[in-house]
Amino acid sequence: MDPGLPYQCPKDLGREQRGINLACHLNACAGYVAAGNFTNADLEFQCISHLSSPDGDAIQRMAAYMSEALSFRMFKHFPGACEIIMNSSSRMSNSEELLVKNLFFKLCPFLKVLYLIINQAIAQIMEGEKMVHIIDLNASEPAQWINLLKTRKGGPPQLNITVIHEKKEVLEQIGLQLIREAENLEFPFRFNPIVSKLQDLDFEILPVKPGEALAISSVLQLHSLLAVDDEMLAWSSPAALQNLQRAVHMNQRTFGELIQKDKINAYILSPDSALSPLSLGASPKMGNFLHDLWKLRPKLIVITEHEADLNGSNLIERVDRASHYYGSLFDCLESTVPRTSSERQKLERMLFGEEIKNIIACEGIKRKERHEKLEKWIPRLESSGFGKISFCQDAMHEAKNLLQNYGHGFKLREENGCLFICWNDKALFSISAWRFR
Template sequence: MDSGSPYHWLRELRCDSNSSNPISLLIECAKCVATGSIKNADIGLEYISQISSPDGNAVQRMVTYFSEALGYRIVKHLPGVYKALNSSKTSLSSDDILVQKYFYDLCPFLKFSYLITNQAIIESMEFEKVVHIIDLHCSEPAQWIDLLQTLKKRKGGPPHLKITGIHEKKEVLEQMSLHLTAEAGKLDFPLQFNPIVSKLEDVDFDNLPVKTGEAVAITSVLQLHSLLATDDEMAGRISPAGPTSFNLQRAVHMSQRTFAEWLERDMINAYILSPDSALSPLFLGASPKMGIFLNAMRKLQPKLIVVTEQESNLNGCNLLERIDRALYFYSALFDCLESTVTRTSMERQKLESILLGKQIKNIIACEGVDRKERHEKLEKWNLRLEMAGCVKVPLSYNGRIEATNLLQKYSHKYKFREVNDCLLVCWSDIPLFSVSAWSFRR
């Protein structure tokens, strides 16, 4: 609870030399939220709004979305207020698709992943007659168009290529089909595209159109981490709107104390009860969806699996640790945009507000099954996949040469490094995304 007057805290803040640093202030606000000091958090967030802006420098822009996420975390424990504020807000499918395109265009991370993935497919499928790719998030036609063009030149002729594209939005798959079919027609390339409209966790691997004799490759770009959301009994007891629902008994208790005091107590209870999906991050039982999913993949006997994930540890329960790690990760992302894209760019503004802002909000404001942005570092992915029966497939030397050229076109500050046969793509020396290739032990 609060210690001392919130106004005294504000006076100290304004006298503090760090008060002009929005990140320091944000961390102090996070501490207030975590301990239930809602009055102080409110004052701090109001002050942050005066020194941050979605149109400012990289730090100001990032802090804007972090402070918004903290605000949402507070409001989510007021179900009525939260619903009232969000009742008319709708997420346009066209906006979500558009910002994914901006991320592809403005940053090299997806291009890097696609380049390395395609090279791994080309080398592992060198002598295969029928190749079947299962894309777990089929959204960017450029990746597979590049693959078609490369395979067309393959010595001995191209394989018969089947691509099963999985995405929850039908319109995305329709556009993929149009682009890929048109390109295959131009190249006279034997291609079959199978669209599957489904969320990742609902994919029915038993009914995918995989036939005996096909060489299967599975690609996952920034998808598997969403399966780490805890779905145990504790998570089920915490509703999406908050830890408990509003009822008459609570209304009586509210009448006996101020609304702010009631909210602070509620926030403390939520903080204590919030489940830790990473109770044992290397134990598949702690993320049952992941275990089931990997086991279903194994039944397809894929020759190759390529996984791209964010390189950050955001799957823990502790709110302050999560915010600290998220600040480290997203500060690098916002900085690379600041260095390579103008501040007035409408594409950058939409990318930051719709894509990155939405991710930050999910990391900070959500718990339990609602929290999908549960990034983990490469070392944990390696152990998890090895426990599921996977072995590493070394990544291509030729792919690395092409990847170096790609990154240099954006900025000399983009680099990559090899770690245990996997690749980390970095901004300066900060690793942001990992790419690794696998196959199941026979």
């Protein structure tokens, strides 16, 4: 590409060819941004702007947000401007946060299916229990627990729900809705709000009492803890690094105890990085957190995560994989919601667009969206002392029926006791159930 010549982009392309061209230009742009070649990157941005649109078809919309994320990435070379832009883009009011989660719940079937499966698992495992305590690791949509209150059979147990969120106002709104619903149903219920970031959670303050059957729900949350690990190596000493390398060969619980005992402050590169001393996938913060969950002796823990491999250290690879993953999310919306829908536009901009921006433009502790596939979560949970539980057939049958109401492209796949919600055979979200052992 000659930076001295104007770059000509063909405009009259079919959908398939336009998609191919956009993928090529996005990958090329990522390469130039990663190399600091802003002149050629700008030419690619100009071409992408001709082919993409936040109001177009699915691939055009996805490409618009991908290119925006890459442009933010370029500003990392100008710290002052970068800080202003990233701070302004990441600030979401409490009402906006609740709105976007509500839109995701309303316009897509994924949360509905996740909630249904989790609630069915809780009902199955907790059958016959008199006191049930649920810990929600970061709720902002009360619909899950409202549905549980409405569908409980065989008479209500004493139900306690502890919800963790970093914003007090969000917890207050969730609590008001749940308490009101429980009162209407005359359901014995207690709501325990805990204001905390997940990474800062003090397990000692969790109101878990003897005699309670404990269930833990994590809906698209645990991956954020991987960002903490990615910050730690910067301050590590050679001795601490040697301890970390030895700890790779130990199970996660022993590893977590080693970290706490030796006060190791170590920066762990992304698990996909060949430079990482923990390239086998061990993560100190994650290991400690899962060990703390294990010490609560839960009867059930349900983990849902994005089924995507977006936590690599290579920018070009992240862009390519994010294009495929979010391309499917935009495509499934294309099949169910009109392009002109203002709600769809808000969801794409405020949720998908912000996630893409975080994946592409941010690094270190600021890159929270570190999605990893179930194949990486399974060994973490197993080495932390959890045993896998299979989901009941009734839950899978109901979930499949719910998905079919949204169209034939949505599917539920079962593999080795775990479930995957798919769009046209591409797995988008994983669900796995575990127990203390």
